[in-house]
Structures are given as C-alpha cells and as structure tokens.
Amino acid sequence: MKRKLLYATFLFFLLFQTLAIAQIPENEKSALIDLYNATNGSSWSIKWNLKSDVRQWYGVDIIEGHVVGLNLYKNNLTGKIPPSLKNLKKLEVLDLAFNALEGELPTTLAELTELKVLKLEMNGLKGGLPESFTAMLNLEELILFDNKLGGNIPKGMGKIRNLKILDLSNNYLQGDLPKSIGELSNLTNLVLSGNKLDGEINIGFGNMQNLSELLLSFNNFQGTVPKGIDSLPYLELVQLQGNDFTSFENLQNIQSKNLIVFDTDDLKLNLKYRELFDIDAPVANTKFEDEN
Structure with missing residues (x-):
C-alpha cells in the first residue's frame, strides 16, 4: 500500500512539474498573440496554431516557464511591432529581421532589460532610435541595418557596456557620432555606413581594443580621421570612403596584422595597405541614395 501511495505521489509530482514547464504567464502568452495579430500572422511563412501548446509555436524558446527567445527571421511578418512585447520580461533574443515590419520602434522595448540580442534589420522601420534603448544594459548585439530610421544616435549609447555589435547602416541617421561610443570597450563591430552622419569624429578609438x-x-564626416584606429590590434575591415575627411595622417601606421579590407578616399594610402596585406581588390560598395 505504501509503495502504491509513493508511486502515485511521484506521478503527481511529475505531472505537476510537466504542467509547470508547459505553462507561461498569461501576459507573456498575450504578448505573443498580440505580435501574431499585429503582424498578419495568418500570412506568415510558418504560422502559429494558437490553439496548440505555446512550446510548439515556431521560433518561441521557453526556459523555466518564460519566453527567452523569439526568432522569426524571414517569416513574412508585416505590420507594426506591438508595445506589449515589453511583457516578455525574460526575453534575451528578439530576432524579427528580414521581414516587412513598419512603423516606429516601440519605446517599450527598452523595458526588456534581459535582452542580449535585438535584430530588426531589413525591415521598413522608421522614426528615431529611442534614447530609452540605452537602458538595455545587457544588450550585446543591436542590429538595425537597412531600415528607414532617422534622427540622431542616442547620446547615451556608451552606457550599454556589454555591446559587441552595433550595426545601424543604411538608414537616414544624422548628426554627429556620440562621444560615449568610445566607451564601448567590448565592441567588435561598429557599422554605420550609408547614413547622413556628419561633423568631426571626437571619440577615442584607443579604448576599443576589440574592434x-x-x-x-x-x-558626411569631416576633419581629421581620429586617433587610435591605427593601434587596434584586431582590425580587419576599415571603410571610411565617401566622407569629407581632410586628413588621413592617423592611419599611416596601422598595427593590426589582420587587415583584409581597407578603403578610404586617400588612394595612395589604400594602395599602401593593399600591397602590404596582399588585398586583391576593394570590396564593392554602393553609395546610399535617398529614395526621394
């Protein structure tokens, strides 16, 4: 009798654990459904069956009863990102890249304080990059290239000390490059090509030793190419062409042994490094053009 009771208790415990794992908070499930409805889920390439277990929904990663990953890359999402995604409090990865999303970036995304990866590239997002995004202190990758974003890069970008990849290329961003970016010592990729950024670059690259x-x-950058770039030991790709720099003196003695691409508007300097590093030819580039 005791053995049967013990066995029944074990089965109950196992069932309870299974149900606990299967369930997620109602507000998290509602946020997922909001996303489905707001982005025309019935036309997604891989759709969700909203009547099935959330664990079976494509691209949804769940750990310990919470949504930690949402990966809907190239899945024919159209429409706007709903503000209620802020309720996915444990979310670490949000990848909605290569879709047809439009509208502005919800400022509420900044409430996803556990987020490590935000990938929204190749959509039709417009408006500015909210200053509130600098509150996402765990962010390691911010990838928003090929959208229609305008305005300035947030001044406090340097607060995101864990940031490794910052790719805002091919948008309509303007203004200067915030000094605080020079504080991103973990940054490996700084990609801002094809915008309308201008002014002199007044940041120190010497602190960005992982770049x-x-x-x-x-x-439309102007003035002298800033100091410190030549000292970066892991530098592989350098593209500074298509600006209004007046001096490339600070690039005369690059210390990296790993250069595979080097392009500036100084043709002699380009030739020097192409010969030194046996670079066959420059990588093809297309200058960013206004749609208007």
Whole structure:
C-alpha cells in the first residue's frame, strides 16, 4: 500500500512539474498573440496554431516557464511591432529581421532589460532610435541595418557596456557620432555606413581594443580621421570612403596584422595597405541614395 501511495505521489509530482514547464504567464502568452495579430500572422511563412501548446509555436524558446527567445527571421511578418512585447520580461533574443515590419520602434522595448540580442534589420522601420534603448544594459548585439530610421544616435549609447555589435547602416541617421561610443570597450563591430552622419569624429578609438570592423563609409564626416584606429590590434575591415575627411595622417601606421579590407578616399594610402596585406581588390560598395 505504501509503495502504491509513493508511486502515485511521484506521478503527481511529475505531472505537476510537466504542467509547470508547459505553462507561461498569461501576459507573456498575450504578448505573443498580440505580435501574431499585429503582424498578419495568418500570412506568415510558418504560422502559429494558437490553439496548440505555446512550446510548439515556431521560433518561441521557453526556459523555466518564460519566453527567452523569439526568432522569426524571414517569416513574412508585416505590420507594426506591438508595445506589449515589453511583457516578455525574460526575453534575451528578439530576432524579427528580414521581414516587412513598419512603423516606429516601440519605446517599450527598452523595458526588456534581459535582452542580449535585438535584430530588426531589413525591415521598413522608421522614426528615431529611442534614447530609452540605452537602458538595455545587457544588450550585446543591436542590429538595425537597412531600415528607414532617422534622427540622431542616442547620446547615451556608451552606457550599454556589454555591446559587441552595433550595426545601424543604411538608414537616414544624422548628426554627429556620440562621444560615449568610445566607451564601448567590448565592441567588435561598429557599422554605420550609408547614413547622413556628419561633423568631426571626437571619440577615442584607443579604448576599443576589440574592434575588428570599422565601417563609416558614405556619410558626411569631416576633419581629421581620429586617433587610435591605427593601434587596434584586431582590425580587419576599415571603410571610411565617401566622407569629407581632410586628413588621413592617423592611419599611416596601422598595427593590426589582420587587415583584409581597407578603403578610404586617400588612394595612395589604400594602395599602401593593399600591397602590404596582399588585398586583391576593394570590396564593392554602393553609395546610399535617398529614395526621394
């Protein structure tokens, strides 16, 4: 009798654990349904069956009863990102890239304080990049290239100290490059090509010792190429062409042994490094053009 009771207790415990794992908070499920409805889920390439277990929904990763990943890359999402995504409090990865999303970035996304990866590239998002995004202190990748974003890069971008990849290329961003970006010592990729950024670059690159890609081409930057770039030991890709720099003196003695791309508007300097590093030819570039 005791053995049967013990066995029944074990089965009950196992069933309880299974149900606990299967369920997620109601507000998290509602946020997912909001996304489905707001982005024309019935036309997604891989649809959700809203009557089935959330664990079976494509692209939804759940750990310990919470949504931690939402990966809907290239899934024919159209429409706007709903503000209620803020309720996915444990979300670490949000990848909605290569879809047809429009409208502005919800400022409420900044409430996703556990977020490590935000990938929204190749959509039709417009408006500005909210200053509130700098509150996402755990963010490691912010990838928003090929949208229609305008306005300035947030001044407090340097607060996101864990940031490794910042790719805002091919948008309509303007204004100067915030000094605080020089505080991103973990940054490996700084990609801002094809915007309308201008002014002199007044940041110190010497603190960005992990940088391997520096792509600032086809903006309106002026003055002298800043100091510190030549000291970066892991530098592989440098593209600064299509700007209004007046001096490239600070690039005369690059210390990296890993260069595979080097493009500026100084043709002699380009030739020097292409010969030194046996770079066959420059990577093809298309200057960013206004749609108007």
